[in-house]
Amino acid sequence: MSRSDDILKVHRLAHAGGSAALLEWLTSHLGGWVGVVEARAEHGPAPEAAVRGAAELAARGVRSAVLHGAHSATLLFALDGRRALAAVLEQPHHPDAPALLADAAVPLDLVLRAEEAGRREERVRRAEAQVREAVLHLLMNGRLSTAHQISVTLGPALPDPMRMYVVECPIGRRAEVMRLCRELTDGRAWIVRCPVYVRHLIVLAPPATATGPATGDPLAEALVEGAPDCAVGVSGEMGLSEAPTAYTQAFHALAVARGSDDRHARFGPGPELALAAHGAGAGWAEALLAPLHTYAPRRPQDPGGQELRATAHAWLNFTSHATRLLKIHRNTLAARLRLIEALLGLNLARLADQSALSLALRLTSGAGARAGAESGGALGAAAPDLDDVLRDPRLTDWARTHLSGLSGPDAPPGARATVRAWLAHDAQLVPAAAALGVSVPGARKRLARIEALLERSLLQSPSARYDLWLAHRSEELAG
Template sequence: MSRSDDVLKLHRLAHAGGSAALLEWLAARLGGWAGVVDAEEGRGPQSAVRGVAEMNARGVRSAVLHGSGSATLLFALDGGRALAAVLEQPHDPGAPTLLADAAVPLALVLRAEEAVLRDERAALAESRAREAVLHLLMNGRLSIAHQIAEALGPALPEPMRMYVVECRTGQRAEVARLCQELTAGRAWIVRCPVYVRHLIVLVPAGPAAVSADHDPLAGALVQVAPDCTVGVSAEMHLREAPAAYTQAFHALTVARGRGERHARFGPGPELALAAHEAGAGWAEALLAPLHAHRPRRPQDPAGRNCAPPPTPG
């Protein structure tokens, strides 16, 4: 295999498989051990760890250490680390050139992987902070909740409507982005710490944003995210966050059985007024066996001790 083939292979591996795939191929290609060594961490063969420490102390970019029957080849990366290979003697004469060529794509892919890791840690920290704000709201500690929320952005809406959005596992980040777009960045969004498929969204309550049968935001959300189901609370103040969550959660249960896949919690007619005589008749027929019951033993409760239900209306 020519040097150009090796270089092309290294870049392809770095792009497709990352640092792990590149190092694995290097080890197989050279017939030895290959890895990234940091003297402060002290991981890896001792000859490589000592070699990196000496390189850093002398300020050199490459080194070769000969031991009993082996050679340790080192090429500096950033952050005091080095690409190291421990090879039995005699080793491939092209090993130094191959390692030097590998150091460049390896350094780049390591930076990219570390950037992704930092982003993931930052996202996790923000998610935990948003969960903390939610807990503060649920416990009535509004002042501290406001302070943390304003640092994260946006400010907590007052008054607000609370939305509980149910989506597929792994889809919450995309749905959160859609919520931000649909509310022009005004929604305050937190991943539910209990249900892994739920997002809790606090949205400023507009003067006529929602009717009893229609919610523009919920309707738009289920249109762009067809697998979502949305429950919406009534307009409430932040101090009423526990009640708002209960309302939105109940509305979500209703929404699962609706073709629109969204529902808003709202007042309805009293059951007695809605049922009228039909309700009274149904209740009387259902409870008739209980009222007609006669106990076998004197100490058992009798039907005559059970008060009949009140008549609706």
């Protein structure tokens, strides 16, 4: 091959295969060892002669050098002041080796710089994604001030009020759907990759981009039109302080959207449990959670009350997947749950205790709970128990409204019995199916039909199972 052919080959390899392909070809073409060596430390398993030569090259400030050994020659060409292209070749080496290495040094230097820039860009992208995820985590735990401070540095500002969207898209298409969402909202939406579900995006958009009838939403419609293989659930209009509720609403709406021809749905109107229970249940909730809010760990590295509260909230919403959200090992999650059980006197294997904890967390705020809990001696003595709360007429009305769909004209046969059996067996499919006398797939299909009826997610967390248990218990107490 002529020198021009070699130069063309070098440039093609650098463009198509990067530095690794180019170095591999140089090695096979010249024989011996060819690689990139750092001036102060070896870059990979470099021969001693190449490391020594690169250091000498940098110390003398020259662009090229040849070091002769007893049976080999080391050819060096400076790349960027801290690295050198080096070749350790047996004598006599290929006569065109110096020219070929000199011709390869420039494209190799360029491609190495491009690869480093790409790695830096990827690190920045990952860091931004982690910061956006941290802002979402702060919102879900009531840390609005800190969330605002961090979000301002990245932009856009967090919308308040807002609607929350949960967008489900095929694996590998989240980046594309994120770009589409930014275009549709003119960059005003706060977009986060869901840390739990790899197919989900969480979008906080200003209400102006989400006006229209309760059954439709312009942003959701545009997203589905631009990405027909996606499904979108939309919350009601809320303030940032209500982000946990907005997420739950959007997640339930997504369960409806999956089975809809439109592929999008807005959370249907209905009474909110936290509003109905606040008057009767606030004192009970503060008393129940007081040991958690006032808990002080014995060691600085152990989780405090706020961190345990966030752990409980994440586990109730995502069960074992909470490890992805909290970035902890499953054994750490299990240990924290045991501590929460011990502090609160609960058995979190039981749906009844899960439901009680879920309601108590919704009726208290993480930020203001400590002040209320510090006066919890007198408060705890006078506070009612959960059954007293659920007997309140406001809770009875909520429960009847919440459960009315199970016995309405559109309800599938046996809807009430299916839900009761499922709840009675702690929302576990296998024992519930056995109690109903049907197969596990059959029980799953029944619950999927009930999901569409209630417009709530049951089988996938965050699940409406806690509200259903509380509603059934309230109705039972009223009966």
